[in-house]
Each structure stands twice: as structure tokens, then as C-alpha cells.
Amino acid sequence: MKKYLNLVAPIAVILPAIALSGCDTPQSGTPHQAAQPQGFEQAYQSISSEDLRQYTKVISSDEFEGRSPTSPGEKKTLDYLTSEFKKLGLQPGNGDSFLQPVELLEITADPDITLNIGDETLPYGENMMLSTSREQELVELKDSDVVFVGYGINAPEYDWNDYAGLDVKGKTVIILVNDPGFENPDSGKFQGKTMTYYGRWTYKYEEASRQGAEAAIIVHETEPASYGWSVVANSWSGPQYGLVKQNGNMDRVAAEGWIAHEVAQNLFRHAGFNFEEEKAKAMQGPYSQALNIKASATIKSTLKKSDSYNVIATLPGSSAPDEHIIYTAHWDHLGKDPSLKGDQIYNGAQDNASGTAAALTMAKAFASLDTPPARSVSFLVVTAEEQGLLGSKYYADHPIIPLAKTVANINMDAMNILGKTKDVTVVGKGKSELEDYLEKAAKRQGRYLVEEDKPQAGYYYRSDHFSFAKKGVPALYAEGGSEPIDEATAQYRKRTSLITTGCYHQVCDEFREKWDFSGVQQDTQLLFEVGYDIANSTDWPQWSKSSEFQRPAQ
Known part of the structure; x- marks a missing residue:
């Protein structure tokens, strides 16, 4: 399981915007038999x-x-x-x-982490993984409002924005894994079963960060993720690496992680919602729903820089x-x-x-x-x-x-x-x-x-x-x-x-x-x-x- 750092704009927006000066005008063409x-x-x-x-x-x-x-x-x-x-x-x-x-930043979270969300107290590792990408030894999430943001995607070329009209600054967003085409391949949405980058968990943290969220938590489901919970638990425990950045990665969400599918079901039920029904709505089009619950957590980390x-x-x-x-x-x-x-x-x-x-x-x-x-x-x-x-x-x-x-x-x-x-x-x-x-x-x-x-x-x-x-x-x-x-x-x-x-x-x-x-x-x-x-x-x-x-x- 791979981890990447964040982009600074949605993928559809950033690529055309990159200034690459001094390039001869590229010419499209198919390969020919070179001499x-x-x-x-x-x-x-x-x-x-x-x-x-x-x-x-x-x-x-x-x-x-x-x-x-x-x-x-x-x-x-x-x-x-x-x-x-x-x-x-x-x-x-x-x-x-x-x-x-290449200067690397090693972040090792203390496994003694508890995520309190709604009526649920979730211990680290069993069905919840949480960490930070920020260059901070102590990160605290206090009484953060929790919002379900569907697939957490902002993709203008697909006419899809789960964050439209939504202010998530300082809030915790709950996000579905993969993209809307996976479980609804005949809908014509995205690229059907073929995952786009919008379906990768890395993108979802990046977009949540751009939207100003304080925390981003993805609901793990084995089939759309393409791997079981053990892969999440093994990949997110122990030292995690990032690149050293001048801003200490402070433009990233403070806390990022995963919860197991059954945890999400319980969480939504206690909040007065049915997870599967909310997911079905999110599959049909851009969707968000405030859950009217709070999230709190403390993440202590050991930091080490190396070349x-x-x-x-x-x-x-x-x-x-x-x-x-x-x-x-x-x-x-x-x-x-x-x-x-x-x-x-x-x-x-x-x-x-x-x-x-x-x-x-x-x-x-x-x-x-x-x-x-x-x-x-x-x-x-x-x-x-x-x-x-x-x-x-x-x-x-x-x-x-x-x-x-x-x-x-x-x-x-x-x-x-x-x-x-x-x-x-x-x-x-x-x-x-x-x-x-x-x-x-x-x-x-x-x-x-x-x-x-x-x-x-x-x-x-x-x-x-x-x-x-x-x-x-x-x-x-x-x-x-x-x-x-x-x-x-x-x-x-x-x-x-x-x-x-x-x-x-x-x-x-x-x-x-x-x-x-x-x-x-x-x-x-x-x-x-x-x-x-x-x-x-x-x-x-x-x-x-x-x-x-x-x-x-x-």
C-alpha cells in the first residue's frame, strides 16, 4: 500500500496550469520507423x-x-x-x-491513540487507523463536527463536486473509498470499473486538505479498496515517511485515517442514519450530509529527519x-x-x-x-x-x-x-x-x-x-x-x-x-x-x- 503527499489543486485543474517554459511546441503523432x-x-x-x-x-x-x-x-x-x-x-x-x-521526514505515531467519534470509542489498529502527515509531535482533534462527503471528489471534467456549497473548515469528513463508477459501472459515471485517480485514497486526503478539513477518514471496504483491512493496519502502523517541506506540511489535514466498514455502519446508525442508504445516494451524484456528531483524538508522534x-x-x-x-x-x-x-x-x-x-x-x-x-x-x-x-x-x-x-x-x-x-x-x-x-x-x-x-x-x-x-x-x-x-x-x-x-x-x-x-x-x-x-x-x-x-x- 503506497502513500503520497498532497497536490495543491484538483488533478484536472493542476495539470494544465503547470508552467513549463522554454519548451518547443510538442507535436502529436504515432511512432514511425526511425532510421x-x-x-x-x-x-x-x-x-x-x-x-x-x-x-x-x-x-x-x-x-x-x-x-x-x-x-x-x-x-x-x-x-x-x-x-x-x-x-x-x-x-x-x-x-x-x-x-x-532527498530529505525525508519519518513520523512514528504512538499507537496509544483513541478516536472518539459520536458514541463510538475506537482503539487504534483493530478497526481504526489514524496518523498525521504534519511535522508536529502533538496533534489534537477537539469536538470537530463530522460530515459525510460521499466520495470526497471535486472533478469538474466529470461534473462532480461532493464539496459544492459545503464549508468543511475545521471539520472531520467521512469519505467512501474508490470512485462512483466502481459499484455502478453501467451508469456512465467516471470510467466504470476502472479506477481513476479520484478513487485513490491519496487523492481523497489531498482534496480534503484543499477544502480546509481538519481530519479526513475513509471507510474501508475490501472490494472497492482491492485489499483487506489487514493491509490498512500493516501499512499505517510503525514509521511513516514524507518529504520535508518548508511549511511543515501544515496545509495537510491534521489527522487522516481509516475506519472499518462495520464501524461506519454503527457510527451512522447511532447518528440516526443508515450507512448503506447514504452510500447509495452518494453513488448517484455529488452528495454530502452532516452527521450531527463530534470527533476528538490526540496523536503523539516521534519525528526524525534524514537524507x-x-x-x-x-x-x-x-x-x-x-x-x-x-x-x-x-x-x-x-x-x-x-x-x-x-x-x-x-x-x-x-x-x-x-x-x-x-x-x-x-x-x-x-x-x-x-x-x-x-x-x-x-x-x-x-x-x-x-x-x-x-x-x-x-x-x-x-x-x-x-x-x-x-x-x-x-x-x-x-x-x-x-x-x-x-x-x-x-x-x-x-x-x-x-x-x-x-x-x-x-x-x-x-x-x-x-x-x-x-x-x-x-x-x-x-x-x-x-x-x-x-x-x-x-x-x-x-x-x-x-x-x-x-x-x-x-x-x-x-x-x-x-x-x-x-x-x-x-x-x-x-x-x-x-x-x-x-x-x-x-x-x-x-x-x-x-x-x-x-x-x-x-x-x-x-x-x-x-x-x-x-x-x-x-
């Missing part, structure tokens, strides 16, 4: 399973201690990555440095070096847990030593070209993805390469270790013209594009490419599909899935010699060709008209 300098085919074929295997094995080894930000494992990881990029012949991406400092680093390396373009294609991956994972018996290291082999390995292997292929691509190609390997996309968010807020000169972002996160596939899964399929380039490269491999199997889970908003998308830079996230290339691969896939299923964010996500890296190779070659074609094109790929993101107006 390929001698060496493309050799570079493409040089992307080997063995390189990918070796990089993954090294980066996920115990020596790197689980790669937790600000830990000794980070220092070892940074030293390794900068050394490898130097060996490959890439240049430092940040002046004379391969590193970009972590993004890694950025660049292969300068041969004729348009100021224009960049940026590949992203995250180097971090969850570190060590000394309280565990036996294995204490979260090695993060698939998530995301494999994506970092793909970045290094791809950099090697680009560096081997006889003639560099026309545009520059940069590799941004970020920190603190697991803490809420913080490294990529910091970069997007403090770009080294101007966003106006960033043609596209291509993301690599948790590569396919289950063998070659006939299909390519496009997360957030239909969002941009980058998929035209992807389709061309997929056809070269005899593959076809498919939608992710759970678009309602909103995975497009849960990895580092999203930090670029929020700023209007077209961003692609594609990965191995689900249809094995042959029967032998199908049998391997079944065997391996039995071992790896359930290893997400667990100590069992560790390198295995029996892993088949041919699927990782296949996808790395695929994304190499996408970036190569864009880098040798004069096109500026655009978002689709149905996307909630758009390039800023020039």
Missing part, C-alpha cells in the same frame, strides 16, 4: 538474461541489507549503482554527481541532447527487521532489484550503440518508493531535467520472472500515445497488448511513473503478461508461482537460481525499443483525450 543507426540490432540483442540475472542477484543479496533508505544498505546500493553507471560510460545526471539528495538519494545517469543525445526520455526504477526496499526469527532481511529481489537490473542492462545497451540516439536517455533510480513514491515525487517537484524537455517516462517495477509471455500487460491501458510505440515493439516480438486484470485497483497510481503523470509528462508502465509462450513455460510458471505467491513485501522475496529471466529479458528489450524509437523521433507523445492527465498548454 536505425548501425548497432541497434546488436544493442537490442545484447540485452541478456545473464546480465539481468547477475545484477538482480547482486542487488538483492544480503550484503545490501534490504536497501532501506538512510540505512547502511543505502550507502552500499548507491556506491554500487554509481560505479556500474560509470563503468557503462554514462555521465552523471546531476551536474558532476550521479546523486540527487536519502536518487541516482541519475545520462547518455547525452547526438542531436537534441536537451530533450530526454527518462527511465525510472526504484532501488529501495524494506530493509531489515531484527525482531524476526530466522531470516530478517527483506531482500526485495523482484521488487525491485529486478527493475533496477533492467535499468542497468538497458543503460549498457544504449551505451553500446555506434551512434547515440538523437535525444538524451536518462536513468533515474529513485529512493523511498516503498514509503510512498517519495523519491520520484521529490524529483518531479525538483526536476534536474526540465519537465518541458522531458518527452516521456518509462517505468520498470517488479519485472516478470515467470518466463516469456505472448501478451504485454499495460497498466492504465489507453492513457497515452506511448502505447503506440509499445505496440510496435511488441509486434516485433510477436506479442499483443492487454489491459491489466484488475483496473479497478488503480495500479497506475501506485508506482513511480505516476509522479511524472501528475506533472503532465506522458508515462508508461507495462510488464509481462499472463499467457505463457509455450507449455514448458506454463509449467514453470505454475511451479514458480507456488513459491513466489505471497512474497510481496515479505522476506521470501529473494533471488532464486532457478528463476527464468527470459521474461525479464523480453520486457527489457521491449522497453528498450520503445525508448529508442522515441529518442530518435521528433514526436512529442500526448495523453489520450480520456485521460485525467494532459500536457500543460504551451
Whole structure:
């Protein structure tokens, strides 16, 4: 479960408003067959399973201690990555440095928190989670009026505003998870079952903050959330990370959290309302209802600031070096847990030593070209993805390469270790013209594009490419599909899935010699060709008209 910091305006409003000066007027267009300098085919074929295997094995080894930000494992990881990029012949991406400092704020809430709301006294963890993103050791919520605000969405392009005519300053808002299309897919509202960013819990806290609310609490329901209560409880306990901000994040709601579905039902009943009836009204159109009850809570937190680093390396373009294609991956994972018996290291082999390995292997292929691509190609390997996309968010807020000169972002996160596939899964399929380039490269491999199997889970908003998308830079996230290339691969896939299923964010996500890296190779070659074609094109790929993101107006 991922945490992000707040935007400063509704997504539909902020993207066109971002001023990106100095950019040539982007031209829409589909990919064309670029004139390929001698060496493309050799570079493409040089992307080997063995390189990918070796990089993954090294980066996920115990020596790197689980790669937790600000830990000794980070220092070892940074030293390794900068050394490898130097060996490959890439240049430092940040002046004379391969590193970009990222100042992190660690907030650990005292679990002795009680939320008093109406007639309910809710203990921390069991069916209520509460914390703060503010840089404050003590946050108090006192007799705050409670208002149900439906889905908590302000989306002009969908003609939807749950806050219309409502003053929630100083109040506590109760919000439904997901967006109005999920449970009413035939209504024509939003994008049906496919979640928009308005359905993500991160957006709901951001919007509540913009509206001036004092606290924002989301009602958890497993199906629309796409995960159970245990995920909420595990993700929101212990240290939580954010970026250090000059204002101490005081523009954020003071308290943010979750309550379980049954708690909401009891709460509404005691307030004289039926939760399911109120939810049904909220599904039909913008809706709010004062509950005529109060909320109080005290949150005590321990604060700690520390520095972590993004890694950025660049292969300068041969004729348009100021224009960049940026590949992203995250180097971090969850570190060590000394309280565990036996294995204490979260090695993060698939998530995301494999994506970092793909970045290094791809950099090697680009560096081997006889003639560099026309545009520059940069590799941004970020920190603190697991803490809420913080490294990529910091970069997007403090770009080294101007966003106006960033043609596209291509993301690599948790590569396919289950063998070659006939299909390519496009997360957030239909969002941009980058998929035209992807389709061309997929056809070269005899593959076809498919939608992710759970678009309602909103995975497009849960990895580092999203930090670029929020700023209007077209961003692609594609990965191995689900249809094995042959029967032998199908049998391997079944065997391996039995071992790896359930290893997400667990100590069992560790390198295995029996892993088949041919699927990782296949996808790395695929994304190499996408970036190569864009880098040798004069096109500026655009978002689709149905996307909630758009390039800023020039």
C-alpha cells in the first residue's frame, strides 16, 4: 500500500496550469520507423538474461541489507549503482554527481491513540487507523463536527463536486473509498470499473486538505479498496515517511485515517442514519450530509529527519541532447527487521532489484550503440518508493531535467520472472500515445497488448511513473503478461508461482537460481525499443483525450 503527499489543486485543474517554459511546441503523432543507426540490432540483442540475472542477484543479496533508505544498505546500493553507471560510460545526471539528495521526514505515531467519534470509542489498529502527515509531535482533534462527503471528489471534467456549497473548515469528513463508477459501472459515471485517480485514497486526503478539513477518514471496504483491512493496519502502523517541506506540511489535514466498514455502519446508525442508504445516494451524484456528531483524538508522534538519494545517469543525445526520455526504477526496499526469527532481511529481489537490473542492462545497451540516439536517455533510480513514491515525487517537484524537455517516462517495477509471455500487460491501458510505440515493439516480438486484470485497483497510481503523470509528462508502465509462450513455460510458471505467491513485501522475496529471466529479458528489450524509437523521433507523445492527465498548454 503506497502513500503520497498532497497536490495543491484538483488533478484536472493542476495539470494544465503547470508552467513549463522554454519548451518547443510538442507535436502529436504515432511512432514511425526511425532510421536505425548501425548497432541497434546488436544493442537490442545484447540485452541478456545473464546480465539481468547477475545484477538482480547482486542487488538483492544480503550484503545490501534490504536497501532501506538512510540505512547502511543505502550507502552500499548507491556506491554500487554509481560505479556500474560509470563503468557503462554514462555521465552523471546531476551536474558532476550521479546523486540527487532527498530529505525525508519519518513520523512514528504512538499507537496509544483513541478516536472518539459520536458514541463510538475506537482503539487504534483493530478497526481504526489514524496518523498525521504534519511535522508536529502533538496533534489534537477537539469536538470537530463530522460530515459525510460521499466520495470526497471535486472533478469538474466529470461534473462532480461532493464539496459544492459545503464549508468543511475545521471539520472531520467521512469519505467512501474508490470512485462512483466502481459499484455502478453501467451508469456512465467516471470510467466504470476502472479506477481513476479520484478513487485513490491519496487523492481523497489531498482534496480534503484543499477544502480546509481538519481530519479526513475513509471507510474501508475490501472490494472497492482491492485489499483487506489487514493491509490498512500493516501499512499505517510503525514509521511513516514524507518529504520535508518548508511549511511543515501544515496545509495537510491534521489527522487522516481509516475506519472499518462495520464501524461506519454503527457510527451512522447511532447518528440516526443508515450507512448503506447514504452510500447509495452518494453513488448517484455529488452528495454530502452532516452527521450531527463530534470527533476528538490526540496523536503523539516521534519525528526524525534524514537524507536519502536518487541516482541519475545520462547518455547525452547526438542531436537534441536537451530533450530526454527518462527511465525510472526504484532501488529501495524494506530493509531489515531484527525482531524476526530466522531470516530478517527483506531482500526485495523482484521488487525491485529486478527493475533496477533492467535499468542497468538497458543503460549498457544504449551505451553500446555506434551512434547515440538523437535525444538524451536518462536513468533515474529513485529512493523511498516503498514509503510512498517519495523519491520520484521529490524529483518531479525538483526536476534536474526540465519537465518541458522531458518527452516521456518509462517505468520498470517488479519485472516478470515467470518466463516469456505472448501478451504485454499495460497498466492504465489507453492513457497515452506511448502505447503506440509499445505496440510496435511488441509486434516485433510477436506479442499483443492487454489491459491489466484488475483496473479497478488503480495500479497506475501506485508506482513511480505516476509522479511524472501528475506533472503532465506522458508515462508508461507495462510488464509481462499472463499467457505463457509455450507449455514448458506454463509449467514453470505454475511451479514458480507456488513459491513466489505471497512474497510481496515479505522476506521470501529473494533471488532464486532457478528463476527464468527470459521474461525479464523480453520486457527489457521491449522497453528498450520503445525508448529508442522515441529518442530518435521528433514526436512529442500526448495523453489520450480520456485521460485525467494532459500536457500543460504551451
